[in-house]
Amino acid sequence: MFQIVRKQEMAAGTIIRFDISAPKIAKKIKAGQFIILRVNETGERIPLTVADKDEFAGIITIIFQVVGKTTALMRSLNEGDLIKDVVGPLGRPAEAEKIGTVVMVGGGTGVAILHHVAKAFKEAGNYVIGIMGAKDKEMLILENEMKQICDELIITTDDGSYGERGFVTQPLEKYLGERDDIKLVHAIGPIIMMKNVVKLTDKFKVKTMVSLNPIMIDGTGMCGGCRVKVNNETRFCCVDGPDFDGSKVDFDELINRNSLYIKEEKDSLLFSIR
Ligand SMILES: Cc1cc2nc3c(=O)[nH]c(=O)nc-3n(C[C@H](O)[C@H](O)[C@H](O)COP(=O)(O)OP(=O)(O)OC[C@H]3O[C@@H](n4cnc5c(N)ncnc54)[C@H](O)[C@@H]3O)c2cc1C
Ligand code: FES
Numbered sequence: 001m002f003q004i005v006r007k008q009e010m011a012a013g014t015i016i017r018f019d020i021s022a023p024k025i026a027k028k029i030k031a032g033q034f035i036i037l038r039v040n041e042t043g044e045r046i047p048l049t050v051a052d053k054d055e056f057a058g059i060i061t062i063i064f065q066v067v068g069k070t071t072a073l074m075r076s077l078n079e080g081d082l083i084k085d086v087v088g089p090l091g092r093p094a095e096a097e098k099i100g101t102v103v104m105v106g107g108g109t110g111v112a113i114l115h116h117v118a119k120a121f122k123e124a125g126n127y128v129i130g131i132m133g134a135k136d137k138e139m140l141i142l143e144n145e146m147k148q149i150c151d152e153l154i155i156t157t158d159d160g161s162y163g164e165r166g167f168v169t170q171p172l173e174k175y176l177g178e179r180d181d182i183k184l185v186h187a188i189g190p191i192i193m194m195k196n197v198v199k200l201t202d203k204f205k206v207k208t209m210v211s212l213n214p215i216m217i218d219g220t221g222m223c224g225g226c227r228v229k230v231n232n233e234t235r236f237c238c239v240d241g242p243d244f245d246g247s248k249v250d251f252d253e254l255i256n257r258n259s260l261y262i263k264e265e266k267d268s269l270l271f272s273i274r
Contacts, residue, residue, distance in 0.1 A: 001082040001083070001084065002020050002021060002022050002037075002082065002083045002084075002085075002086045003020065003021045003080065003081070003082055003083075004018050004019070004020055004077055004078070004079055004080065004081050004082075004083065005019050005020065005021050005059060005079065006018070006019035006079060007019075007077070007078055007079050010063065010141050010142075011134075011138055011139045011140070011141055012138045012139065013066075013075070014065060014066045014139075015063060015064070015065050015066075015109060015112075015139070015141055016063070016064055016066065016074065016075055017051075017061060017062070017063045018061070018062050018063075018064075018074070018077075019059045019060070019061050020059065020060050020061075020062065020083065020086065021058055021059060022035075022058065022059070022060045022086050022088075023058030025050075025053075025060055025086065025088045025089060026053045026054065026055050026057075026058050026059055026060050027055055027058075028089050029050050029053055029060065029088060029089040030089065030093035030094075030120070031093060031094050031096060031116040031117045031119065031120035032049070032091065032092070032093045032094030032113070032116070032117050032120075032211065032242065032243055033049070033050060033088065033089040033090060033091045033092070033093050034047050034048060034049040034050060034088065034089070034090050034091050034219075034242065035047070035048060035049075035050060035060070035062070035086050035087060035088030035089065035090060036048075036085075036086075036087045036088065036090060036216065036218075036219040037062075037083055037084075037085060037086045037087070038083075038084050038085040039070060039073055039074060039077070039083055039084060040084050041084060043070060043073070043084065044069070044070055045085075045216075045217065045218075045219070046070050046071070046216075047090070047213075047216045047219060047238075048062045048064055049062070049112070049113040049116070049211075049242075050062060050088070050089070050116065051063045051112040051113060051115060051116050052115070052116055052119075060086075063109065063112035063141065063142075064109065064112075065108070065109040087219065090219045090220070090238060091219075091237075091238060091239070091241060091242050092239075092240070092241065092242075092243065093120075094117045094120060094121075094186070094209070094211075094243055095209075095243070096117065096120035096121045096123075096124045096126075097124055098124045098125040098126055099126060099183040099184055100126060100127065100181060100183045101126065101127045101129065101179070101181045101182050101183060102121050102126050102127070102128055102129070102182070102183060102184045102185070102186065103129045103130075103131065103172065103175060103182055103184070103185045103186070104117065104118040104121065104128060104129070104130045104131070104150070104185075104186050105131045105132075105168050105172060105185060105186070105187040105188070105189070105193075105197055106130075106131070106132045106133070106146075106168075106187075106188050106189055107132070107133045107134070107168055107188075107189025107190055107193040108133075108134060108135070108139065108189055108190060108193075109141070109189075110187075110188035110189030110190070110193075110211075111132045111134075111141055111142050111146065111188075111189075112141060112142065113188045113211060114130075114132070114186070114188045114189075115142050115145055115146055115149065117186060117188070117211075118130060118146065118149045118150060118186075119149050121186070122149050122150075127151050128149060128150045128151055129150065129151065129152045129153075129154075129175060129182075130146050130149070130150035130152070130153040130154070131153075131154045131155075131156070131168045131171050131172055131175075132146055132153070132154075132155055132156075132168070133155070133156040133157065133158070133167060133168040133189075133193075134156075134157055134158075135157065135158050135159070136157050136158065136159045136161045136162070137157055137161040137162035138161075140155065140157065140162060143155065154171040156168050156170065156171065167193070167196070168189075168193065168197070169193075169196050169197060169200055172185070172197065172200060172201075173200055176200065176201065176204040176206060177204075182206055183206075183207070184206070184207050184208070184209065185197065185201050185206055185207070185208040185209075186208070186209045186210075186211075186243075187208060187209070187210050187211075187246065188210070188211040191212075191213070191251055191254055191255055191258070192251075192255070194210040194211075194212075194246060194249075194251065195251040197210070197246065198210065198246035198247055198249070198251075201246070201247075202247050207245065207247075208245070208246040208247065209243045209244070209245065209246060210243070210244060210246040210249060211241075211242045211243050212228055212237050212241055212242050212243075212244060212249065212254060213237075213242070213258075214226040214227070214228055214237050214254060214257060214258060215257070215258060216237070216238050218238075219238045220238065220239065221236045221238060221239035224236065226238045227257075228241070228244070228249065228250070228253070228254055228257075229249070229250035229253050229254075230244050230245070230248050230249050230250070231245075231248040232250075
């Protein structure tokens with residue numbers, strides 16, 4: 001059993017932060033890796049990336065958006081409550097080496113994951129430019145934390161309620177046009193955002209890593225549920241990823257596969273609140 005030691009509602013009650021006591025995982029986990037949790041005995045297993053950790057206190061932080069049955073159930077939990085299983089670290093850590101100037105692009109809840117990766121790139125000695133976007137001001141998360149990590153930070157909102165109006169790709173295009181020292185772009189967010197970031201960086205020939213989020217079941221490379229096509233080859237996101245070279249990812253196939261169970265997911269949420 002794993003205890004929730006802190007709960008924080010971050011954005012209009014739909015993005016929640018849990019600090020969970022998990023000393024063994026906190027000791028080992030690195031930026032970009034994830035856990036799979038099961039809230040109770042009959043619960044489904046869902047993957048969530050670790051947004052931060054405190055190795056000494058034995059705490060891991062997860063930040064999740066309430067989108068369906070399990071995340072809605074998690075929202076109803078409080079400090080002191082227990083989660084049945086937390087398994088991890090899973091996946092490969094982000095390759096945060098010293099390479100010079102990097103641009104970290106995050107959208108929506110993706111900023112939670114990006115923040116941990118951006119911190120690793122900063123600690124490795126890179127000049128970190130952050131671009132983070134949200135639908136509107138209310139949905140923006142971790143602004144102060146990103147400000148502390150990034151040497152420059154641009155914020156966009158789709159509706160212009162905060163920062164620059166528009167999508168993250170607009171300031172990214174400006175940076176790519178103005179600077180020739182950008183060695184890497186790392187993008188984490190909705191699939192369509194990552195696809196558009198890669199379309200742009202391909203044009204400027206800048207290497208771009210993306211963090212993929214297919215449906216996962218076991219998280220250990222056994223079930224094949226998380227298969228993605230990269231460079232025309234089948235890869236398992238849970239063991240080969242979640243980070244891949246964006247210019248080689250078949251985003252359209254990922255979008256199709258992730259929409260396969262929309263009806264079942266809706267039904268299971270409706271059934272659970274009846
Ligand atoms: C490696 C990885 C890391 C992730 N990290 C985060 C994170 O840090 N924060 C966050 O908010 N979300 C994260 N996600 C997505 C998160 O796992 C889903 O939002 C969650 O599983 C939804 O479950 P649900 O029952 O609430 O919703 P459902 O109604 O069951 O599903 C809603 C949507 O969530 C996705 N989803 C559902 N089940 C799974 C599953 N077993 N595996 C993967 N995706 C699923 C699908 O796209 C689905 O359409 C991550 C996904 C992956 C693969
Ligand atoms: S989740 Fe089963 S192979 Fe990756």
